[in-house]
Amino acid sequence: MQHVAGLSGARAGAKAAVEVRGLSHVYAGRDGAVPALESIDITVPAGRFVVIVGPSGCGKTSLLMMLAGLRAQSSGTILIDGRPIARPDPERVGVVFQEASLYPWLTAVENVEFPLALKHAPRGERRDRAEAMLKLVGLEGFGSRHPHELSGGMKQRVSIARGLVQDPPVLLMDEPFAALDEQTRMTMGHELLRIWGETSKTVVFITHSLTEAVYLADEVLVMSARPGRILDRITVDLPRPRTYQMMATEAFGALRERIWGQIRTAP
Amino acid sequence: MRGGTLVLFRLALLAAVLLLWEALPRFGLVNAMLLPPLSDVLAALAHILGRADVHTALGVTAAEVVVAFVIAVPLGAALGVLSAENEYFGDIFKPMLFYVFSIPKSIFLPMFILVFGIGFPQKVAYATFSTVFIVIMSAAAAVESVKAEHLLVARSYGATQAQILRRVYLPSMLPILLEALRISMIFNFTGVMIAEMYASRVGIGRLIADWGENFEMTKLLAGVILLAAAAMAFNEAVRSLEARCSTWRA
Numbered sequence: 001m002q003h004v005a006g007l008s009g010a011r012a013g014a015k016a017a018v019e020v021r022g023l024s025h026v027y028a029g030r031d032g033a034v035p036a037l038e039s040i041d042i043t044v045p046a047g048r049f050v051v052i053v054g055p056s057g058c059g060k061t062s063l064l065m066m067l068a069g070l071r072a073q074s075s076g077t078i079l080i081d082g083r084p085i086a087r088p089d090p091e092r093v094g095v096v097f098q099e100a101s102l103y104p105w106l107t108a109v110e111n112v113e114f115p116l117a118l119k120h121a122p123r124g125e126r127r128d129r130a131e132a133m134l135k136l137v138g139l140e141g142f143g144s145r146h147p148h149e150l151s152g153g154m155k156q157r158v159s160i161a162r163g164l165v166q167d168p169p170v171l172l173m174d175e176p177f178a179a180l181d182e183q184t185r186m187t188m189g190h191e192l193l194r195i196w197g198e199t200s201k202t203v204v205f206i207t208h209s210l211t212e213a214v215y216l217a218d219e220v221l222v223m224s225a226r227p228g229r230i231l232d233r234i235t236v237d238l239p240r241p242r243t244y245q246m247m248a249t250e251a252f253g254a255l256r257e258r259i260w261g262q263i264r265t266a267p
Numbered sequence: 268m269r270g271g272t273l274v275l276f277r278l279a280l281l282a283a284v285l286l287l288w289e290a291l292p293r294f295g296l297v298n299a300m301l302l303p304p305l306s307d308v309l310a311a312l313a314h315i316l317g318r319a320d321v322h323t324a325l326g327v328t329a330a331e332v333v334v335a336f337v338i339a340v341p342l343g344a345a346l347g348v349l350s351a352e353n354e355y356f357g358d359i360f361k362p363m364l365f366y367v368f369s370i371p372k373s374i375f376l377p378m379f380i381l382v383f384g385i386g387f388p389q390k391v392a393y394a395t396f397s398t399v400f401i402v403i404m405s406a407a408a409a410v411e412s413v414k415a416e417h418l419l420v421a422r423s424y425g426a427t428q429a430q431i432l433r434r435v436y437l438p439s440m441l442p443i444l445l446e447a448l449r450i451s452m453i454f455n456f457t458g459v460m461i462a463e464m465y466a467s468r469v470g471i472g473r474l475i476a477d478w479g480e481n482f483e484m485t486k487l488l489a490g491v492i493l494l495a496a497a498a499m500a501f502n503e504a505v506r507s508l509e510a511r512c513s514t515w516r517a
Contacts, residue, residue: 070419070423087425088423088424089425090423090424097416097423100414101417101419105438105439105513115424115425117434118421118426118427118430118434119425
């Protein structure tokens, strides 16, 4: 996977990979305007792993859609890799969605190739690239399977491979492991950190799980209930590589407790 | 039951039915006037297949079926997609389509004769009318079967509208569309047959109606076998296409 690390490793400089300034969003509801997001400021330096947690309906997913250029905010600016994002730009942002986002009529490798096929990349080149990505996510030899022949964890590995196939500096992940069972979820978290280590992407990851948040993150952003605001920014200073044993430590528990305290007391 | 055994049992059942068809009238257990033996019917089939008027009738009927199909399917598909994609259009037209769909179409036959006269256009118009509703409903269902997250993924990777249509809508809808094609052919064929049997000068439906009225049971049954074979051939052809296109369905 040398070429993967090589392509984006150079980005791990000082420049912010994701920058959100004064972002607010209001949508038109049944009874007039509903404030959904309020004065959000986020700076994610290149190569960082940031996790956003918050109660259901706080606008985390909307925020992610805006970072992906899939939805427009009412006000404020978003810079990805130093430039505004008005529409989806797979060269800069890869998105990994919640469960079941693979195309069931395509094989695993064709799913991974999909973004390249949209750009009319040469057939051989995109197949090689997709196979390399499948190998990176630990699915070498599974390329010809259809999604219904893969387990939930394997499907999300394919989704991650698809998100990485164009080598974007930023990877956005919207509760990618929410539908998995506890054990698979732990394994996938660990695998994601390995992949992240090999590719040095900037990751913005949304989850409901506080344990997952602390385990994965360099920094955890805690959001309030609607309208979503950033209540707290918690730096997770646990050493890397993270291990399962860390979950039992006092430091891990204290971080988890601090996040829970924020969410619980949130208005 | 294993696949091989199952096929064997099915063939045995078919053989038994055909054998009974031959034996019962031969031994006088059923009236041979009402049910002529299979061998007689097959002989009649070979005979009518050699007749020029039957060739003409088959040609006319086939043309009616094909033209009505070629009109009804794209028309119905377009209306169905429109009613699923366009909220206003859908809200206005869907209930009406739904109610009209429930009406037996044959009660409109006299009106088709008044408007088009008896002939090719009337057959085509009536068959199109009998087919178009099921196509509309199926096409609308096919559009609604497209998953929102699949569209979102395509958009997030910068797909153009044309790419979304070709790479997401079409493959998502294909299994339902093929099934719709198969079922609409049943409606379409039925439409042409009813229109021909009700009032016409030419066509295989007309011949079958004549043979029935003249109590020519061997010819009537030969005609039935002929049409049944044609309908089954089309059905199986689309079904094998369906199976090939939806291997990904668990």
